[in-house]
Structures are given as structure tokens and as C-alpha cells.
Amino acid sequence: MTPVAAPVPPATPSAAMIRTLALVATVCGVLIVTAYQGTLTAVTANKRVALERAVFKVIPGAVTMREFVATSAGVVPAEGPTPAGGLRFHAAYDRAGALLGVAAEAAATGYADVVRVLYAWSPERQAITGFGVIAHRETPGIGDKIITDAAFLKNFEALDASLSEDMKTLANAIRAVPRGSKRNPWEIDAIAGATVTCKAVGRGINDSASRMLPLLMPELDKLRGDAGTAAGEGATP
Amino acid sequence: MTSRIELRAAPHVSKGASVERIMFNVVVALLPICAFAVVQYGLSALALIVTTTLTCMASERLFNRLAGRPAALSDWSAAITGLLLALTLPPAFPLWMAAVAGFVAIALGKALFGGIGYNVFNPALVGRAFVQAAFPAAITTWVPAYYDGRFTAFIPTTLTAPLMTPPNLSEWVGRHAVDGFTGATPMARWKFENQIAEVGDFLSGMATASVGETSAPLILICGLFLAVRGFLDWRIPVAVLGSAMLLALVFHLADPGRYPPPVFVLLSGGLVLGAVFMATDMATSPVTPLGVWLYGALIGALTVVIRYFGGLTEGVMYAILIGNALAPLLDQLTPPRVFGQARGGLRDHFRRKPETRP
Amino acid sequence: MIPGRQEPTRFEEFMEGIWKQNPVFVMVLGMCPALAVTVSAVNALAMGLATTFVLLGSTLLVSLMRKWVPREVRIATYIVIIATFVTVVDYLIAAISLALYEALGAFIQLIVVNCIILGRAEAHASRNPPGRALINATGMGIGFTIGLFALGSVREILGAGKLFGVALFGPEFQPWVIMVLPPGGFFVLGAWLLLFNWLKTRGAASGKPAEANVHA
Known part of the structure; x- marks a missing residue:
């Protein structure tokens, strides 16, 4: 709006510059803190609701949940950052406070990028009983069929995940097999044309389950024992 | 030439x-x-x-x-x-x-x-x-x-x-x-299931493929017709197919279990169609003699690299598009030597010795 | 400014960003969010409104402080102010909708480097009183939002067969996957720019050069 070549004004003393910057920084700091405080409760509530919605979707019937960390030293309620080597998972309970299942995140590299999924494991049936996609960047129309393809999702109604005799790992590695060649309960029947994505899902679940379940199995009572208290504090309005 | x-x-x-x-x-x-x-x-x-x-x-x-x-x-x-x-x-x-x-x-x-x-x-x-x-x-x-x-x-x-x-x-x-x-192209079958189709399938047009990519011999004959009449620069298909075969041969010799024989790379998919009819498009290919050879070789090599290491099963299309993009550059780097003048372009780039002329 | 031309009216200030100097279609600024988040109309509107909010907030502060900010540290001051409002809008969006927050991803934080905002602070807000600066910033923000919405709606219609999540063509619609991928963003932006330039040259050719060659 004004001519570009304005005459150069005399240099400003440093004190004035520092004063201005300090003033600006103060005003801005106050603004940020106010915004943070004002939105904190809503943001935390949003995050919890989103997580619960995802967990409750893979474990139907669940109404409350608690977060735990499985480490080589045992299972402890999750507080603060996850310790090194620890695996975070969520235990979900029904209205009476009985343990329904465990949900954990699995991830593996698919066709385009990492595919992150949430799977549910049922201690009674020793099987994976639910599946949901958290994030993916697979080709729309092909790789993203893992979210909708009914035949594929049927794999996760009862995907065998029982432990081996020595309780150190899975009895049979979970893996995806080409469409139509599923012979065993621990195999995932892949979607034709989206084999790479399906294999990533199988690999991710296998990695996560084979590391987490051996830590989890001996401590199952801990999850059940806490159920009574969990129902009270984990519930969201 | x-x-x-x-x-x-x-x-x-x-x-x-x-x-x-x-x-x-x-x-x-x-x-x-x-x-x-x-x-x-x-x-x-x-x-x-x-x-x-x-x-x-x-x-x-x-x-x-x-x-x-x-x-x-x-x-x-x-x-x-x-x-x-x-x-x-x-x-x-x-x-x-x-x-x-x-x-x-x-x-x-x-x-x-x-x-x-x-x-x-x-x-x-x-x-x-x-x-x-x-x-x-x-x-x-398919x-x-x-x-x-x-x-x-x-x-x-x-x-x-x-x-x-x-x-x-x-x-x-x-x-x-x-x-x-099988519902998958030979390239896809090789890539995801490690099966190599029979050469006979390619020649008879039995291999699963796009509409015009099934018969390599027919495409070559049609290309030959154009080349003989002088409407097609024969150097481009020769360079494309030659470099693709050479690179495929190198991979095959290095690890025969993993990489298919060169004839498979040559016949499956649209490589021949692309080399004969698309890479040779006059508006999008270089004009200098050296540039033409480089352009063809680049397309052939890129095709093999995309097919072997890329996410897609077929690489000819992108290889030719990349070749098209580089064509003007290749022309600039490879001007033919004008009689009586010093060399210019690519050769001169790599030969930085001061020239002494009588 | 052309000598002898008087101060633009308030209406002209407002319309500058919407038509004559539209950030997306004329200045081609802020392309990073314009291409990245415009896969749906909702995302595009949210991004446009977030940017408008930052633009208004920073314009107001910059304009209020324009007399006290020394020339040497003005850019540093502007950036601090802009970053503040970006942080605020970041919290606000997370509080309003987590799904939207995740869809927009890093591009909310990246509003801070959106050239429109620093550009307006430097070129307009620092030289005009708050009222005038706010009017101009509102126009710019609306113009940017319109631009993003134009991209986002086309991409959502072709890429998903929907507009604002409502299916337009029934369940059998075949989505044009490329439209929700980055190349689709470039194609749609290119098509809009083509249309705008065509309209402009046609307007100039049909003997209405009135506004065409006045540079603000």
C-alpha cells in the first residue's frame, strides 16, 4: 500500500528492542497458558472417548476399561510413560466388572506405510476375537479393504492365539495366507489383491501377541482382581 | 546409423x-x-x-x-x-x-x-x-x-x-x-507368488495382460514395418530392450533363485509395446544420436528396477514417462560434433583437459 | 499504489482478499495446507477457518503494537505472535474434535509458516489501524477459506462421491482415488487456476480493464 523504498529510520537502542520482545513474549505466554488451561479437560476427555470407542468396538459388550503395562517383571497399571520393553494394553470389563478381554495395538509395514491396528484377545477362548484399524495409508480401494471386507473381518471372530507348552511364545505363529488357502484356525485368509496389506496385519498381530501374551498369561488374575475397583474409576460418564 | x-x-x-x-x-x-x-x-x-x-x-x-x-x-x-x-x-x-x-x-x-x-x-x-x-x-x-x-x-x-x-x-x-x-499378470505372479510363466504362453497371447500387450512377436513385426519404412527410430527399441535384457541378465546371474531369466522380463507385460510404439514418440524422445541411445537404455534399466524393487508390478509406463522428462536434458548434454569445431556437451564434461589446437 | 489514487474504501479492503488478491487463486500462497488437507470439504473449511482465526488474532496484535515494535525486531515479533495464535488454535481444534485434529495433522502447527499470515502482518497490519487491518484480514481469511473449499469440495465429490459426508451418487459410485492423493490436489488446483486466468483474460479482452491492471 505504501511505496517500498521507505527512508531508513535511525537505529533503535537495544534496550527498546529487548523491552518490546519481552512485552510480546509475556502477552503471548499468557495467551497460550490461558488456551491450554481452558481446553485441557475437553482434550483429555476427547482422547479418552476416542480410545474407549476403539477398544469397545473390538470388544463388544465392554463398558469400562483400564490401561496396563506388561513388562518382564509382571503386569502393572499404566501410569506415566511406558517403561522400556513394556507393552501397553487395555483390559475391558462388562457391566458386572468381569474381564471380557484385552485390547492391544499392533503395527507392521504394509504396502505404503505402517499399518496400525487394534486387536482384542479373549483369555477364555485363547483367541483373537476382534480387530480394528487405527491408522493406515494403504491404497484406497485396495489396501483399505481390511477395514470393510466382511470375509476378511470374519478371520478375527476366533483367530487361534493359544500359547505353546512352555508358555514362552504362541503355539502357532499367526500369519496371513493367500485367499482361499486358510486351513488352520491361526491363519488369516487374505483379501485378493491386497495380500501385502493383509500380510502386514498378520505380521503385526503375531509380533505383538507373541511378545505380550506370554507376559500376560501368568498374571491374568491381576487383571481380574482389579476389576472391581476398575469398574469404579475407569468408567466415563 | x-x-x-x-x-x-x-x-x-x-x-x-x-x-x-x-x-x-x-x-x-x-x-x-x-x-x-x-x-x-x-x-x-x-x-x-x-x-x-x-x-x-x-x-x-x-x-x-x-x-x-x-x-x-x-x-x-x-x-x-x-x-x-x-x-x-x-x-x-x-x-x-x-x-x-x-x-x-x-x-x-x-x-x-x-x-x-x-x-x-x-x-x-x-x-x-x-x-x-x-x-x-x-x-x-484381468x-x-x-x-x-x-x-x-x-x-x-x-x-x-x-x-x-x-x-x-x-x-x-x-x-x-x-x-x-489366475487373475494376475505374469509379473504380479512372479512378484507375489514367485511363479514364472511359460515362454509359450507369451508367444501365443495366453498370458494375462492388457489388450495389446499379449503378443510380443506381432508387436515386433509391426515395429519392423515402421522401422523399415523409416518412420520409427529403430535405435530406441533396440536400446530399451537391450538394456532391460542386460540388466535382467545381471540380476539373474547374481541370484537365479530370486530374479527371473531375462526372456521373462522381455516378454511379460508391456515392455515390447512400450519400447516400439511409445518410447519412440517423436515429440517426446531426444534427437541427438548419443541422446537416443542413452534415452533408450535409461528406459530399459528403469523398467527393470521398478519391476524388481518398486511397489508396482509393471514399470514400463513410469520408466517411459521419466525418460520423456529427461529427453530435453539428454539432447542438451549430447550435441553431435559439428565438423571443424570442438566437441561439446557430455563428452566435454568428462574431458576437462585444456585442448591444444594447432 | 498509483499516484493520485485515494485510500481504498472499507469495502475494497474487504474484497481485496476475496477476489482481486485471493490468496489461493491469485497470490498462490499457503499452498502447503491448500494441497495437503483439502481431501474433503469439511477439512478444507476447518483449515480455512483455523487460518482465518490466526490471521485475525495476529493482525489485531500486530496492528495494535505497530507503533512500538522497532523495525529491527519486527519479524521476530510477528512470528512470536503468529506462533501464539497457532498454538491456541491447535488446542481449540483438539478440544472441539479429535477426529478433525487428526485429519488435519501437522498442518495446524504449520499454519505458522503460512506465507499469507506473515505476509499480511508485514504488508498490511503493521501499516494500518486495527479496524482497517481487521477488515482486510477478514477478507483474506474468507478468500483463503473459499479457495480451500473450492479445492476440497471438488476433491471430495470426485474422490469419494460425497459432499460434507453426504453421498451424492448412491452406493455404487466409483471413487477417483487419485483425487484424494497428492497428485489430485495439484490437478484440481491447476484446473481452478486455469479457470480463474481464463475468466480474467476474457474479462480483459471484452473491454473491461477497469480493475485488471491495478496492483494493490
């Missing part, structure tokens, strides 16, 4: 090859390939070829009119774009998607750059690249060749209503499948 320098006295009158004549000959050379495709895939292939050709010609006319250019001259070139585009599409491709491809080929690949002669990329491949990204499922749906009743009925997906999803073909394929049909 075929290039000659003719020295004559004025007046310089030459009939030469007009654009129309070259283009007409290319159309003639493409017709046998189209005919063979119709024999294999019947009505659907015919409808596909007609659709893309008409869409391309109509788009060309529309854009020429919008730009105020005469329309008559370049109609054959639009027809070639349409024919080539159809040959790179799978036989069951819905016609409305083919029409989108044809329009994009001319609009985005040609008209935006200023029409015939100014396009940077091969228009047919621009159209195919667009629909490949837009409709990844439809463009990887049907068996020589199925019964192909001259009386369309493949169900061909007549999908515009903007709609084509119906699932697996049931139809199940009824029409010839023994051994």
Missing part, C-alpha cells in the same frame, strides 16, 4: 515425410495389434479401442477449437494416442473410465502443453497413469483370453454406468476361465 548428411545445391525442394504420412503409417502398423486383441478379447476389446480413439479425437478437436488452431492436421496423432491408450488398458476396463483416460490423455498430456509437437510426455501414457492412480482396482482386474462367447456378449464390467463401480468379476471369470487362469 541411418542419419546421413546430404549436400545439395539450391533450390532445396523435398517432398519429405509429412506429419500426416508418418502418423497414418503408425496407425496402419497398430491395426494388426488391435485386430489380434479383438480376436482374443472380442467385443469388449473392440469397444474399448473405439471408445478411447473417439474420445481422444473429440478432445483434440475441442481443444484445438478452444485454442483457435486448425484441427485437420493432427487428427491422426490423436487417433494414435487413442489406439495406444486402449492397447495398454486391461480388456475388462469399463468404457466410461476409458473415456476419462482418453480425455485426460489429450487435455493434460497434450493440449496443456500447446498441442501436437509440444507435448513433453507421451499423451497415451499420461492418460493411463491418471486412470491407474484413479481406479487402481479396475486397472488390475480376464482370460479366448473365452467362449466373446464375440456375442460384453464382459460385464465393460458397460458399467458412468461414475459407478464396476461389478465384481470373480464369479464371471470362474465361469469363463480357461485352465490355468
